[in-house]
Amino acid sequence: DADVTQTPRNRITKTGKRIMLECSQTKGHDRMYWYRQDPGLGLRLIYYSFDVKDINKGEISDGYSVSRQAQAKFSLSLESAIPNQTALYFCATSENGRTDTQYFGPGTRLTVL
Amino acid sequence: GNSVTQMEGPVTLSEEAFLTINCTYTATGYPSLFWYVQYPGEGLQLLLKATKADDKGSNKGFEATYRKETTSFHLEKGSVQVSDSAVYFCALNTGRRALTFGSGTRLQVQP
Numbered sequence: 001d002a003d004v005t006q007t008p009r010n011r012i013t014k015t016g017k018r019i020m021l022e023c024s025q026t027k028g029h030d031r032m033y034w035y036r037q038d039p040g041l042g043l044r045l046i047y048y049s050f051d052v053k054d055i056n057k058g059e060i061s062d063g064y065s066v067s068r069q070a071q072a073k074f075s076l077s078l079e080s081a082i083p084n085q086t087a088l089y090f091c092a093t094s095e096n097g098r099t100d101t102q103y104f105g106p107g108t109r110l111t112v113l
Numbered sequence: 114g115n116s117v118t119q120m121e122g123p124v125t126l127s128e129e130a131f132l133t134i135n136c137t138y139t140a141t142g143y144p145s146l147f148w149y150v151q152y153p154g155e156g157l158q159l160l161l162k163a164t165k166a167d168d169k170g171s172n173k174g175f176e177a178t179y180r181k182e183t184t185s186f187h188l189e190k191g192s193v194q195v196s197d198s199a200v201y202f203c204a205l206n207t208g209r210r211a212l213t214f215g216s217g218t219r220l221q222v223q224p
Contacts, residue, residue, distance in 0.1 A: 004156075033211045042117075042202060042214035043157075058211065090156055097208030099145045099164040104156040 003027050004105035006091050012111045019078045021108050023091030029103075031096065032074040036060060037088040037107075046089075049074055081112040115140045119203045119215035126193055126222050134188040134218045136177075136203035144205035146170075146179050146186040147212065151200040160188075160201070193222045 004025045013019055025032065030051045035043040045058030047066040055068055063085060067075045078085055088109050092102040119136045126132060138144065145164040149157040161170030166181035175190045186203060203215040 035211075035214075040216055042216040043212070044214075045211045048211045056210070092157075092211075098143075098206050099162075099208075101147075101159045101162065102206075102212055104149075104158065106156045 002106070004091060004093055004103050006089075006105040006108050008108060009106065010109045012113065013081055014113050015082055017081050017112075019081050019110065021076045021089055021091075021110070023074045023076070023105055025072050025074075025091075025093040025103070027093055027095075027103060028071070029093040029095050030071060031094045032068070033092040033094075033102065034058075034064075034066060034074070034076045035090045035092065037090060043090065046076065078110075078112075081110075083112045086110060086112045115144070115205060115207065115213040117203050117205055117213055117215035119201075119218055121216070122200075122219040124218060124220050126220070128195055128222055128224050129192045130222075132188070132190040132193045132197075132220070134201055134203075134220070136186045136188065136215060138184050138186065138203070138205050140184075140205055140207055140213075142207040142209065144207045146177070147204040147206070148175070148177055148186070148188050149202045149204060149214075151202065151217075153199070157202065193220070195222045195224055198222045 033048045034046040091105040094100045094102045147162045148160040150160045161172040163170040163179035169178045204212040
């Protein structure tokens with residue numbers, strides 16, 4: 001089984017709808033992250049959490065919110081989706097900071113019409 | 114702030130050619146440096162990393178050396194294969210937040 005899973009893998013929705021993307025990890029790591037990938041822009045950080053009680057905004061958090069339900073679960077919500085949130089979303093996890101590998105999920109492709 | 118600049122793609126090479134993908138960075142603090150690879154339809158996976166100056170990371174025939182004096186971490190491979198076709202991301206981490214990524218370089222290897 002994969003160490004980091006994301007659901008759904010693909011989602012098409014309409015402008016104004018609320019969407020939740022879910023992430024689960026089995027690596028036992030405290031740190032979890034949400035990134036967004038757009039063509040030609042690499043990955044940009046939306047939110048990150050260093051433990052269950054610690055949640056922080058990243059560089060592009062506007063229009064997004066998160067919930068850390070447990071050490072293993074970190075959900076990303078779009079309260080009212082808009083077309084420019086169409087992107088590939090990745091969840092990742094790591095043990096701690098500077099030197100550690102981040103392990104990525106397979107991604108969720110979100111299309112907002 | 115932190116930033117990573119890597120060469121734009123796509124890079125198109127013939128099989129067995131030599132590969133270099135340039136990566137330079139600016140960072141507040143002392144970063145670790147990473148190369149991640151994204152194969153078509155998949156998430157990112159670590160290719161190699163280096164955590165201090167002059168360290169060389171290597172994996173699957175790829176190498177990169179952490180050059181603090183030139184703030185660079187160029188990716189090289191002596192002989193590419195068709196199976197190396199993917200998008201390659203250079204990234205850094207100072208430990209304060211999360212990875213800072215470059216924009217990615219698409220590599221296409223032709224038989």
